[in-house]
Amino acid sequence: MGEGTRFWVGASTLGAIGSAARGIRTLDVAPDGAATLGEPVEVGPNPMYLAWRDGTLAIVHELADGLVSTWTVAGEDVRLLAAAAATGGADPCHVAFAPAGDLVLTANYSGSRVTAHRAAADADGTAALVSALDFAGEGPNRARQEASHPHQVVFDAARDRFLVPDLGADRIRVLRLVSGRLVHDEAADLHARPGSGPRHLVVADDLAIVADELDRTASVFDLTTGEERAVAALGEPVVSDLGASAIRLTRGGIVLIGDRALDAVQALRFDASAARLEHVATLPTGGRHPRDLQLTHDERHLLVADQQSDSIAIVALDDAGVPQRVVATVATPAPGCLARV
Numbered sequence: 001m002g003e004g005t006r007f008w009v010g011a012s013t014l015g016a017i018g019s020a021a022r023g024i025r026t027l028d029v030a031p032d033g034a035a036t037l038g039e040p041v042e043v044g045p046n047p048m049y050l051a052w053r054d055g056t057l058a059i060v061h062e063l064a065d066g067l068v069s070t071w072t073v074a075g076e077d078v079r080l081l082a083a084a085a086a087t088g089g090a091d092p093c094h095v096a097f098a099p100a101g102d103l104v105l106t107a108n109y110s111g112s113r114v115t116a117h118r119a120a121a122d123a124d125g126t127a128a129l130v131s132a133l134d135f136a137g138e139g140p141n142r143a144r145q146e147a148s149h150p151h152q153v154v155f156d157a158a159r160d161r162f163l164v165p166d167l168g169a170d171r172i173r174v175l176r177l178v179s180g181r182l183v184h185d186e187a188a189d190l191h192a193r194p195g196s197g198p199r200h201l202v203v204a205d206d207l208a209i210v211a212d213e214l215d216r217t218a219s220v221f222d223l224t225t226g227e228e229r230a231v232a233a234l235g236e237p238v239v240s241d242l243g244a245s246a247i248r249l250t251r252g253g254i255v256l257i258g259d260r261a262l263d264a265v266q267a268l269r270f271d272a273s274a275a276r277l278e279h280v281a282t283l284p285t286g287g288r289h290p291r292d293l294q295l296t297h298d299e300r301h302l303l304v305a306d307q308q309s310d311s312i313a314i315v316a317l318d319d320a321g322v323p324q325r326v327v328a329t330v331a332t333p334a335p336g337c338l339a340r341v
Contacts, residue, residue: 004030005296007303008057008073009312010050010337017289018307018334024050024059025332026076033301033314033327041078044069050339051104053097056081056119057339058104058127060092068095068106068127070119082120082127089113089132094152096162098177103130105153105182107164112136112148114164114175116182131182137169140195141214144241145170152200156208156223161185165198167213172198172221190221192228202249207275209249211257216243218257218268220275232277234259234266246293248302250321254280256302258290265290265304265315267322283323285313294338301327305335312338 006028011021024047026038048062055074061067066087072079089111096105103116104127115132122128139145149168153175156163164173172190176183190208192198197214207229208221216238220230234244238261245258255268255277267281287306290313294303299321304313312335314328 003298004028006341007294008050008052008339008341009305009332009335010047010059010339011332012048012307012334012336013046015334018310021333023047027312027330029296029301029303029314031298031300033316035314035328035330037330037332038076041076043071043078044084048336049094050337051095051097052339052341053101058095058097058119060095060106062091062093064090066090066092066106066108066111068092068104068117070104070127082118082122083125085117085126085128087111087113087115088129089115096153096155099155099157103177103180105162107150107153109149109151112150112168114150114153114182116177116180130180133175133182133184135166135169135173137166137171139168139170139197141197144168144197144214145195154201154203156203158206159223163201163203163208165201165210167197167199170194170196170198172201172208172210188226190226192219193231199244200247202247204249204270204272207272209247209255209270209277211244211247213244214241216240216259216261218244218247218255218277220277222275229275230277232268232279235262235264235279235282238262245291248293248295250295250299250317252320254321256293256321256323258293258304260289263288263290263306265293265302265323281322283315283326285315286326286329287311287313291335292337294340297340303338305338307334307336310334
């Protein structure tokens with residue numbers, strides 16, 4: 001790979017949005033944006049979201065009866081570490097490693113549940129469930145906020161806790177691991193604007209920048225006070241229940257957010273000292289349904305997984321991280337996740 005970046009591409013094998021994939025696969029991106037796609041590797045049904053840590057992939061299988069599994073990886077050799085175990089919730093859509101690497105945490109969108117599983121195989125050979133929290137809540141958007149919908153699990157290292165955007169309840173739930181068990185620190189929850197639908201976030205020191213799916217905004221929260229400090233619209237107003245998706249923050253202070261209403265990437269300049277966001281660019285990807293985004297290590301390019309059009313757009317960025325143009329498009333069935341190695 002030289003100075004390039006390797007990604008593992010998670011994908012839908014069900015064909016509901018986009019064509020049915022045959023598994024996960026590698027994608028190597030060179031510094032000039034040239035891309036090489038690996039062959040599919042079968043790892044079980046609907047491996048929609050992946051997390052990478054030190055040669056191990058954690059995978060959530062987004063199904064009505066959710067599953068999570070772990071795999072060891074050497075090059076393109078993928079071997080089962082811990083067989084799929086039930087999350088006890090429906091449609092797990094995100095997975096992350098705990099800081100020690102011994103546990104993987106899942107967000108179950110339809111199951112209103114967050115779980116912790118062993119990353120290594122238990123006595124029965126599975127990624128055993130060791131802890132779970134079930135949530136209740138709703139919001140004013142009756143079509144999308146009829147129940148709690150956890151969408152992501154992000155570690156907030158400075159405060160030794162996890163942040164869980166809950167699209168259905170308009171809040172960022174605060175969880176802690178205590179002796180290997182998940183505990184909900186409800187008093188510390190961050191309360192989002194009604195109907196905003198927080199989906200994904202990034203932590204920037206004492207601030208969190210949140211991609212709000214339902215009202216197509218980005219918001220900034222102070223993680224020390226819980227206060228919402230700023231809100232910025234994602235480009236032109238569009239009425240859509242499928243708005244913001246994934247979010248990334250460049251080293252140059254540019255926030256990049258997938259926008260499924262416009263099939264585009266939105267860019268906002270982040271002023272950390274003032275906790276402020278300013279919209280600076282909208283770039284259509286040429287595909288449809290941008291579900292995930294990820295940066296190359298050198299941050300010269302952004303990859304966008306356009307699930308419905310069976311494609312990944314490779315976008316050139318300027319020195320700060322503002323998207324300039326699509327330099328290549330890679331065809332691959334129903335990409336849903338880009339896990340950077």
